[in-house]
Amino acid sequence: MSIRGTEITVLGGGIAGLAAATALGRRGAVVTVLEQAAELGEVGAGLQIGPNGVAVLKALGLFERAAALANTPEAVSLRDLATDHEVARLEMGANAVRRWGSPYWQFHRADLLGLLAEAARENGADIRLGQRVENVEDLDGLVIAADGVRSGVRSRIFDGVPAQFTKQSAWRGLIPAADLPFEIANAATVYMGPGRHLVTYPLRGGSVVNFVAVTEQSDWADEGWSIPDDPANLRAAFAMATPGVRALLDQVSETFRWGFFNHPVLPTWHKGNVVLMGDACHPMLPYLAQGAVMALEDAWVLAEELDTRPVPEALAAYEARCKPRATRVQKGAASNATAYHLRSAPVRGVAHLGLGAVSRLAPSMLLGKFDWLYGVDVTKRK
Ligand SMILES: Cc1cc2nc3c(=O)[nH]c(=O)nc-3n(C[C@H](O)[C@H](O)[C@H](O)COP(=O)(O)OP(=O)(O)OC[C@H]3O[C@@H](n4cnc5c(N)ncnc54)[C@H](O)[C@@H]3O)c2cc1C
Numbered sequence: 001m002s003i004r005g006t007e008i009t010v011l012g013g014g015i016a017g018l019a020a021a022t023a024l025g026r027r028g029a030v031v032t033v034l035e036q037a038a039e040l041g042e043v044g045a046g047l048q049i050g051p052n053g054v055a056v057l058k059a060l061g062l063f064e065r066a067a068a069l070a071n072t073p074e075a076v077s078l079r080d081l082a083t084d085h086e087v088a089r090l091e092m093g094a095n096a097v098r099r100w101g102s103p104y105w106q107f108h109r110a111d112l113l114g115l116l117a118e119a120a121r122e123n124g125a126d127i128r129l130g131q132r133v134e135n136v137e138d139l140d141g142l143v144i145a146a147d148g149v150r151s152g153v154r155s156r157i158f159d160g161v162p163a164q165f166t167k168q169s170a171w172r173g174l175i176p177a178a179d180l181p182f183e184i185a186n187a188a189t190v191y192m193g194p195g196r197h198l199v200t201y202p203l204r205g206g207s208v209v210n211f212v213a214v215t216e217q218s219d220w221a222d223e224g225w226s227i228p229d230d231p232a233n234l235r236a237a238f239a240m241a242t243p244g245v246r247a248l249l250d251q252v253s254e255t256f257r258w259g260f261f262n263h264p265v266l267p268t269w270h271k272g273n274v275v276l277m278g279d280a281c282h283p284m285l286p287y288l289a290q291g292a293v294m295a296l297e298d299a300w301v302l303a304e305e306l307d308t309r310p311v312p313e314a315l316a317a318y319e320a321r322c323k324p325r326a327t328r329v330q331k332g333a334a335s336n337a338t339a340y341h342l343r344s345a346p347v348r349g350v351a352h353l354g355l356g357a358v359s360r361l362a363p364s365m366l367l368g369k370f371d372w373l374y375g376v377d378v379t380k381r382k
Helices: 015-026 051-059 063-069 093-100 109-122 152-157 231-237 243-250 291-306 311-340 345-361 363-368
Strands: 007-011 030-034 046-049 075-080 086-091 105-108 126-128 142-145 164-176 188-193 196-203 208-215 255-262 274-276
Touching (some): 007 015, 015 291, 046 109, 046 196, 046 291, 051 063, 051 291, 063 105, 086 363, 093 363, 105 208, 109 126, 152 274, 208 231, 208 243, 231 243, 291 311
Parallel strands (some): 007 030, 007 142, 075 188, 142 274
Antiparallel strands (some): 046 105, 164 208
8 A cells, every 4th residue: 555646635834734745745645735825934933843743854854954943952941930040940952862862943933834845845745825725625535634723624524613712822922132131042941920921942043032921811812823912011911020031021022912722622533535634633722832743743644644554544543643642732731831820829839849859859750741742753653
């Protein structure tokens, strides 16, 4: 059984669709990608790709080219938003490779997307821009719907149950690093405060700093993530932060805000000749930074299964391999919000003390909490 020569349509040219086009093209499928946008997204945002996602990039033959675009953090520092006290430190760098087999990388989203588009084309994919598809039913052959968090295919064909607003939202943006103190600009940091947290890390050789600032506020309920907001609202929400963090946020001249929604787990990921992948089938909160990584895993597994057995069996096998894991990540991401945002000061103090003690006395125990996630390499079957 092989997919060599099989015609496949991929709906959506995001991380999921382009990774699928690359994985399928490498196995000889004839892939057409239909993307509604006139250009492949130049979205100014960072994207963290954990070792389990890097394993897929490696298997797709993209390791060296991706490494040249990536930032590799030595450590992730967890700090108290109000005092700047370092609560815990995750030594990533060489530890990530030793422990999980691949590095932990951070990209400018447009760089990773550009690389995947290049790889998809090199493997024969025809990427057609400005193609908005309303009815996948009109398309022949196998259709892979990678049309994102607000997937029209999911809501039309898979009876998508409406998502629930979590009363959490986030601002994101990029800040030129030139005017920032070196220790802030060059560190990967999670600042944790009551009902809010801020993630910062450098991109593109340290020339820009990416930030995502999350709050539990119910005044914003739109899931689209390219909606501009006034930076003053961001600064007001983080007015209780340390002077260093406030100085960082003072540099923000443009920001976008999006609301977080919990999406129910879909009963099935495939129907007839249509199969979902990426955010279209398992949208998740960003607390584990795994949405794009899960899309990479989906792409690898779907291509491998389609190359091994007839389509109906392959789609069932893909779902059986990917859904339990994606569901666990969806649930894990939702519960991480609680850990970052502890509101009560005494509870937060005790929790931070515990985290700090583990980080100092048994650092590998802290890293070990991520083994189930980062330690899995879907490209290597047991
Ligand atoms: C600010 C932010 C930070 C994030 N950080 C991380 C992170 O650090 N690590 C991580 O792993 N994940 C992260 N994520 C999640 C990650 O971005 C998503 O999970 C990932 O982009 C999903 O990829 P996708 O291809 O499934 O969807 P998308 O990237 O949304 O792509 C869907 C594509 O389909 C196209 N499309 C939609 N409808 C149609 C149609 N009808 N016809 C044709 N084309 C259509 C869209 O134009 C789009 O290009 C983050 C998300 C956000 C918002």
